[in-house]
Every structure is written in structure tokens, then in C-alpha cells.
Amino acid sequence: MDHFPTNWGRPRNDAYDAYGTFPIPNRPLNAPKDAFGEGVQRTQQPIVTGTSVLAMKFKDGIMMAADNLASYGSLARFKDVQRLQPVGDYTVIGAGGDMSDFQYIQSLLDDLVVEEFTNQDGHNLGPKEIHEYLSQVMYGRRTKINPLWNSLLVGGFKDGERFLAYVDLLGTTYSADTLATGYGAYIAQPLLRRAVEGRAGGADALPEEEAAKIMEDCLRVLFYRDARSLNKYQTAVITASGVSISDSKALETSWSFAEGIRGYGAQTQ
Amino acid sequence: MNPMNTAAQPQQRQFNPYTENGGTILAIAGVDFSVIAGDTRQSEGYNIQTRYAPKVFRLTDRAVLAVNGFAADGNMFVKKVKQRLEWYRHAHAKDMPLHAIARLIQTMLYGRRFFPYYVYNILGGIEDDGSGAVYSFDPVGSYERETCRAAGAAQSLVQPFLDNQIYFKNQQPAPGTAHPAHLPLPHVLSLVIDSFTGATERHIEVGDGLEIYVVLAKGRDLSGLEGFAGLQEVSSRSDGERIFVIRRELKKD
Amino acid sequence: MTSIGTGYDLSASTYSPDGRIFQVEYANKAVENSGTIIGLRVKDGVIIAVENLVHSKLLVPGANRRIQTVDRHMGLVRTISLFLLTVHHMSILQASAGFLADGRHIANRAREEAGNHRDTYRSPPSLKTIAGRVGLYIQAYTLYSSVRPFGISTVVGAIDKDGPALYVIEPSGVFYGYHGAAVGKGRQLAKTELEKLNLAEMSTREAVTEAARIIYAVHEDNKEKEFELEMSWIGDETKGLFVPVPKDLKDEAERKAKEAIEGDFE
Numbered sequence: 001m002d003h004f005p006t007n008w009g010r011p012r013n014d015a016y017d018a019y020g021t022f023p024i025p026n027r028p029l030n031a032p033k034d035a036f037g038e039g040v041q042r043t044q045q046p047i048v049t050g051t052s053v054l055a056m057k058f059k060d061g062i063m064m065a066a067d068n069l070a071s072y073g074s075l076a077r078f079k080d081v082q083r084l085q086p087v088g089d090y091t092v093i094g095a096g097g098d099m100s101d102f103q104y105i106q107s108l109l110d111d112l113v114v115e116e117f118t119n120q121d122g123h124n125l126g127p128k129e130i131h132e133y134l135s136q137v138m139y140g141r142r143t144k145i146n147p148l149w150n151s152l153l154v155g156g157f158k159d160g161e162r163f164l165a166y167v168d169l170l171g172t173t174y175s176a177d178t179l180a181t182g183y184g185a186y187i188a189q190p191l192l193r194r195a196v197e198g199r200a201g202g203a204d205a206l207p208e209e210e211a212a213k214i215m216e217d218c219l220r221v222l223f224y225r226d227a228r229s230l231n232k233y234q235t236a237v238i239t240a241s242g243v244s245i246s247d248s249k250a251l252e253t254s255w256s257f258a259e260g261i262r263g264y265g266a267q268t269q
Numbered sequence: 270m271n272p273m274n275t276a277a278q279p280q281q282r283q284f285n286p287y288t289e290n291g292g293t294i295l296a297i298a299g300v301d302f303s304v305i306a307g308d309t310r311q312s313e314g315y316n317i318q319t320r321y322a323p324k325v326f327r328l329t330d331r332a333v334l335a336v337n338g339f340a341a342d343g344n345m346f347v348k349k350v351k352q353r354l355e356w357y358r359h360a361h362a363k364d365m366p367l368h369a370i371a372r373l374i375q376t377m378l379y380g381r382r383f384f385p386y387y388v389y390n391i392l393g394g395i396e397d398d399g400s401g402a403v404y405s406f407d408p409v410g411s412y413e414r415e416t417c418r419a420a421g422a423a424q425s426l427v428q429p430f431l432d433n434q435i436y437f438k439n440q441q442p443a444p445g446t447a448h449p450a451h452l453p454l455p456h457v458l459s460l461v462i463d464s465f466t467g468a469t470e471r472h473i474e475v476g477d478g479l480e481i482y483v484v485l486a487k488g489r490d491l492s493g494l495e496g497f498a499g500l501q502e503v504s505s506r507s508d509g510e511r512i513f514v515i516r517r518e519l520k521k522d
Numbered sequence: 523m524t525s526i527g528t529g530y531d532l533s534a535s536t537y538s539p540d541g542r543i544f545q546v547e548y549a550n551k552a553v554e555n556s557g558t559i560i561g562l563r564v565k566d567g568v569i570i571a572v573e574n575l576v577h578s579k580l581l582v583p584g585a586n587r588r589i590q591t592v593d594r595h596m597g598l599v600r601t602i603s604l605f606l607l608t609v610h611h612m613s614i615l616q617a618s619a620g621f622l623a624d625g626r627h628i629a630n631r632a633r634e635e636a637g638n639h640r641d642t643y644r645s646p647p648s649l650k651t652i653a654g655r656v657g658l659y660i661q662a663y664t665l666y667s668s669v670r671p672f673g674i675s676t677v678v679g680a681i682d683k684d685g686p687a688l689y690v691i692e693p694s695g696v697f698y699g700y701h702g703a704a705v706g707k708g709r710q711l712a713k714t715e716l717e718k719l720n721l722a723e724m725s726t727r728e729a730v731t732e733a734a735r736i737i738y739a740v741h742e743d744n745k746e747k748e749f750e751l752e753m754s755w756i757g758d759e760t761k762g763l764f765v766p767v768p769k770d771l772k773d774e775a776e777r778k779a780k781e782a783i784e785g786d787f788e
Contacts, residue, residue: 171341
């Protein structure tokens with residue numbers, strides 16, 4: 001998962017490098033850019049973007065987390081955005097990538113939930129159904145070359161079963177005990193996997209308090225390392241007793257170490 | 270052109286509807302069986318997305334399809350093939366024969382000739398005459414029946430191995446003997462397992478888990494399968510062709 | 523109906539010489555002949571109760587509900603009806619078929635209107651808005667010779683931004699808001715009973731009992747037919763959703779209703 005939503009869905013240049021030996025195949029273009037120099041129209045690019053979403057299974061359900069930032073390029077534009085959204089009674093979706101596309105997805109899901117409710121047929125949408133629906137929408141849009149520029153995590157709990165899966169702008173899907181989008185795929189995913197895969201009994205042996213601690217640690221590391229992140233975040237917990245999304249919380253961070261670094265603070269040489 | 274030098278000249282930056290999700294699949298036909306296998310890792314670039322995403326799918330009691338390439342296209346393609354097979358069942362009250370599934374897949378792939386499903390398909394199973402068969406396809410539908418085929422990220426590692434061990438390429442038979450046209454099941458299974466452990470060692474996109482489907486012709490006994498660790502039957506009936514799956518671990522590094 | 527046979531009742535686009543549109547009046551007749559529906563707008567919510575006449579013992583009890591859900595926060599019931607193109611086409615069979623189809627069609631239209639409102643304004647519509655839009659739609663079917671008016675009256679209830687609301691849309695397309703509404707065969711008696719209640723002070727829970735009692739009371743005049751009581755409500759107890767009244771509460775209300783009726787006889 002590339003950290004820069006702007007690079008998502010762009011060619012990988014495999015023609016030069018079939019075995020991917022080049023160090024960073026998706027290195028972003030950081031040279032000065034001339035908006036007119038490229039002389040091309042873009043099919044689409046994300047404008048206001050959210051960064052990583054994290055999720056993991058634990059003993060009683062699913063825990064998800066995302067910060068409250070929506071960036072405009074490198075500008076921290078909106079700092080009170082909710083990127084975790086409950087859908088129906090059993091599911092939460094978390095979104096990275098373009099926030100206006102995410103709002104559109106929310107309205108699609110809202111219409112879907114209302115339609116299912118008005119049927120009054122005793123069937124309720126669970127996380128599996130919502131993930132399948134989103135997969136079809138995302139894949140359908142990429143096939144029309146008009147993608148919804150997001151990477152989404154779908155977490156839920158229904159009929160005694162945990163569910164956690166991913167879908168993105170290409171329609172790519174997968175499921176695992178721990179998932180992370182964006183920069184989190186590089187920074188948080190290894191930490192999450194160490195906590196879950198490295199534990200005897202795996203996710204089934206992970207209590208909620210510990211999951212929350214791991215999640216917070218991951219978010220803290222992300223805040224230290226991801227320039228498009230924020231120290232204000234929300235978590236969602238989905239268990240047999242339903243969906244709960246926390247109020248925004250602040251991350252405890254420490255910057256005292258920076259004083260000893262050359263070129264920072266008082267010491268300039 | 271140096272790929273790092275992208276800032277030097279104008280470039281077209283447009284949405285690319287494809288990606289490549291790694292992994293490898295392979296299939297080998299025997300006289301009265303067919304073996305179809307794939308690893309379960311799904312990756313993009315250097316990221317492992319998941320350690321378990323199946324690439325091999327049971328279509329009918331005598332057909333198994335392995336799909337490799339762009340995972341989203343692969344999943345959609347399998348979904349559509351399964352749908353067509355179900356419609357066939359509703360219309361004709363029987364499962365589609367293997368050779369017909371092969372032609373169906375070619376038609377479906379070619380139907381998207383100008384916006385292809387970016388997937389390599391290998392279809393394995395039992396023909397109407399009871400013989401084991403493997404069909405391999407390119408993304409736009411060219412296909413042929415073969416004895417064995419590897420595809421995907423480690424195709425270039427596995428196929429030469431199979432050429433040598435199954436087609437006996439570059440091997441002289443001992444004087445007065447001939448190379449066998451088909452190998453027995455236990456031998457085939459160990460070749461499959463060795464192929465994947467080898468590919469796992471040498472290719473970063475291969476690993477995590479291995480799923481081996483074994484399709485047996487009608488009436489064939491289970492010899493060569495019994496006692497296999499992780500063996501599970503997935504056929505819908507026991508008096509026709511039978512399908513088994515063997516699940517094994519591969520290295521996760 | 524002294525004007526029958528004069529030719530002024532063949533089309534919804536023709537007035538009679540004394541300024542009436544017979545097709546619309548026939549549609550009203552269709553409504554008048556169907557099972558009773560009442561709606562109660564009370565202090566904290568709305569309750570809708572239906573006398574669902576069972577025309578065949580072969581029907582599965584509890585299936586074939588007459589109350590439909592339009593939106594997350596809104597329940598809709600339409601009454602009944604025989605639709606008549608002309609008087610002699612009327613028969614029980616056609617009646618129930620016509621009723622079901624008309625009702626579903628209008629419910630779907632109401633769902634579309636609610637959905638459009640949400641898509642356009644990102645907020646749920648008020649019930650008045652929906653009643654108005656559905657009213658316009660129904661009214662359009664009173665204008666043309668090529669169509670027949672809908673043979674239904676629609677009772678809609680909701681809690682919207684202004685609190686509990688209850689409207690009835692008639693086959694002519696007019697709609698009125700009510701504290702207590704009744705349509706169908708037993709509407710006169712039902713209205714009399716509703717008028718005795720202090721609806722503005724009543725809780726939805728109390729209203730359940732009253733609604734059941736009224737439906738059972740008006741059914742006394744129609745006793746040869748079997749019926750199922752159908753009730754849905756929205757209020758403080760339903761978390762903002764229009765849902766069927768829970769079984770235990772409904773059973774209790776039906777028990778009291780039967781007692782009350784037997785009490786009247788003694």
C-alpha cells in the first residue's frame with residue numbers, strides 16, 4: 001500500500017524492472033512541478049485526502065482506528081474529520097484517500113441501509129454483505145476508468161463471527177487478522193502482525209485493553225513518522241453488543257529527544 | 270530510460286486500472302487424475318496484503334480453476350465463470366464438461382480483448398473420457414491442453430523445473446527404456462510441493478500457504494492420497510469424480 | 523349515484539354538469555369499502571392500526587401486511603380499495619389485486635421521494651414534504667382520460683424534525699394533517715371513538731391499547747369476516763424507528779380490546 005494516495009492506481013513501471021529489484025518502485029515525484037508543463041489531463045486525482053486506517057481482530061470483535069485529519073496536499077486542511085463510519089447495526093467502515101469520494105460512498109451506503117430497512121423482511125445487512133457491495137461498486141468504477149479514490153477497511157461482528165476486510169480503488173480485496181491502509185501498511189502493519197501473529201493463540205487470545213494499547217502505539221508511531229497524520233484520532237470497537245465509536249482522543253507524544261539532535265532547536269551546528 | 274528520471278520530460282499520468290498481486294499457480298495432469306495448486310499469499314509491491322487469499326477454486330466436481338495476476342480481475346472472472354456454469358446447470362441439468370468449460374473461458378477472456386482481465390488461468394480436471402487434463406490460457410483467451418503448466422510470479426522458476434521433471438527435457442532415457450508419458454499421483458504431489466517450496470525460497474511474492482486440489486476420475490481409488498496431512502474432500506458426491514484439497518504451510522518470510 | 527349511465531363517469535378528465543368528477547368519487551367508494559385504518563398522533567409518537575381483512579383461510583397469518591415502511595423514520599399505510607373503472611367491473615378479486623398494486627406503487631413512490639430528498643438535501647424529509655409530493659403524484663392521476671385515479675387513501679405517520687406527524691392523502695390528491703385519522707369501512711365509528719381521546723396527552727404505549735380497542739370495536743359491524751390486527755408505531759420506545767408493535771404488547775392490547783367489547787355486550 002503506497003503512502004501517497006496520489007500515487008495509487010498509477011503504473012508501477014514494471015517494464016524496466018520485472019523482478020522489482022529497484023529499491024522504491026513507487027517513489028513519489030518530488031521535483032518541482034509545472035502544472036501546464038505536463039500537458040495532459042488527468043483522469044482523476046484525489047484532492048482532500050485522509051491517511052492510514054488501522055484495524056485488527058481481538059478476542060471479542062474488531063477494533064479500528066483512524067486519525068481526524070483530511071489533508072489538502074501537504075496542508076493539514078481539516079482537523080476534525082471522522083473517517084470511521086458506522087453502517088447498519090454491525091459494521092464500521094474506515095476510509096483513506098479522497099474524502100469527497102468517501103462522502104459519496106457514505107451516501108450510497110445510507111441509501112442501501114434505508115432500502116434494506118424499508119423492506120422489513122427480517123434480513124439485516126452484515127459486514128460481509130456491505131464489503132461485497134463496496135467491492136462491486138469499487139471494481140465497477142475502476143472498470144469504467146472512473147475510480148472512487150479510496151482504500152477502505154470494513155470491520156464488523158454479526159452472528160457470533162468477526163469480519164475484517166479491505167477494498168480499494170482497483171477493486172482489490174483481501175481479508176486478514178490485521179489490516180492497515182496507506183502509510184500504515186508500512187509502519188503499523190508489522191507492529192500489528194507482531195502483536196497478533198506473534199502471540200500464542202493469535203487474535204483469539206488478545207483482550208480488548210491490549211488491542212487498544214497496541215492500536216494507540218501504532219498511531220503514535222504513525223504520528224511521529226507520517227507527515228500527513230494527526231495526533232487526534234478515534235477508535236471503533238465492534239463486538240456482539242454492537243458498534244461503538246469513541247470521541248476524538250489525543251495522542252500522548254514526547255519530543256524531548258529532539259533537543260539532542262543537531263540542526264534542531266538550540267543547537268544549530 | 271532511467272525510471273527515476275521521471276521529472277525530466279512530460280509524462281502521462283493517468284489512472285492505471287491494473288495491478289499485479291503476485292503468487293504462483295501450477296497444474297499437472299495424470300492418466301486419471303489432475304492436480305491444481307496455488308500459494309495463498311497476496312501481495313502488491315513489497316507489501317504482503319494477506320497470507321491467505323485463495324487462487325484455486327472448485328468449479329464443478331470435475332473442474333478446478335486456478336487464477337493468477339490482478340486479484341480483483343481474478344475474483345470477478347471466477348465469479349462470472351461460476352455464474353455461467355450455474356446457468357448451464359439450470360438449462361441442462363448436468364455439469365458442463367471440462368473441454369466446454371475451457372472453450373467458455375476462452376470466449377469470456379476474448380470478449381474482453383480490448384480491456385482484458387489481467388489474469389493467467391489454468392483449468393484442471395477430468396475429461397468426459399476419464400483422462401486427467403490441464404488447460405492453460407493467456408489473458409486474452411489463447412489456450413491449449415497440456416500435461417503441465419506453471420503461471421504467475423514464479424513461472425520462470427517453476428516451469429523449467431516441470432519441463433525437466435515431467436517432460437524429461439534434457440534427459441536421456443536409459444538404453445532400452447522410455448520416459449513415462451504420465452507420472453503416478455504421489456510423484457506428482459511431491460513435485461508440486463517441491464516446486465512451491467523452491468519458489469518460496471527464491472521469489473519474494475510466493476509463500477505463506479499452499480492449496481493443492483486433486484481431482485480423481487470416476488471410480489479411481491484414493492491410492493496415493495491416503496494418509497496425507499491436511500487432506501479434505503470437497504466433492505459434492507462420492508460416486509462420480511472426486512475432489513480433494515490438501516492445505517500446507519509455506520515459509521512466511 | 524343517480525348519474526350512473528349518463529356518460530360523465532367514464533373518464534377522470536370529464537366533469538359532470540354539476541361539477542363533479544365521478545371517477546375520483548368512485549375511487550373514494552373503493553376506499554370506503556375496505557378494512558378500517560386508524561392513525562393516532564400522540565404526545566411522543568404515532569401509531570397506525572389496521573383492520574386487515576383476511577379474504578382467504580389459505581393466506582399465511584402475519585404475511586401480506588398492509589403497513590409498509592417508506593423511510594427510516596416514516597411508516598406508511600394505504601387503505602384498501604376496490605378500484606373501479608366502471609361499476610360493473612367491480613369484484614372482490616379485482617379489488618384486492620388492485621389495492622395491493624396501487625398501495626405498493628404509492629409506497630414505492632413515497633420511498634423515491636424520500637430518497638431524492640435525502641440525496642438532494644442530505645437530511646431526512648419532513649412528513650409534510652412527503653405527503654405533499656405523494657399528493658401531487660396522486661392528483662396527476664385525476665387529470666387524464668388515459669389513467670384511472672388511485673383507489674387508495676394513504677395514511678402516513680412519522681416523527682420528523684417538528685415532532686410526531688400524521689397525514690392522510692385521499693384519491694383526489696388532497697392531504698390533511700390529523701391528530702387522529704380514520705379511513706375505510708368503519709371510519710365513522712372510529713372517528714367518534716378517537717374524538718373521545720385526549721391524544722395530545724397520551725403516550726404511545728397507552729395509544730396501543732386504545733388503537734386496538736377501536737379496531738376491534740369497528741370490526742363488530744363487519745363480524746362475518748376474519749381479520750388480523752396490524753399495528754406499527756414510532757415513539758420514545760422505538761429509538762426513532764417506525765416498527766411493528768412488539769408481540770407481547772400487542773397481545774395484551776388485543777386481550778383488553780376483546781374484554782372491552784364483551785363488557786359492552788353485558
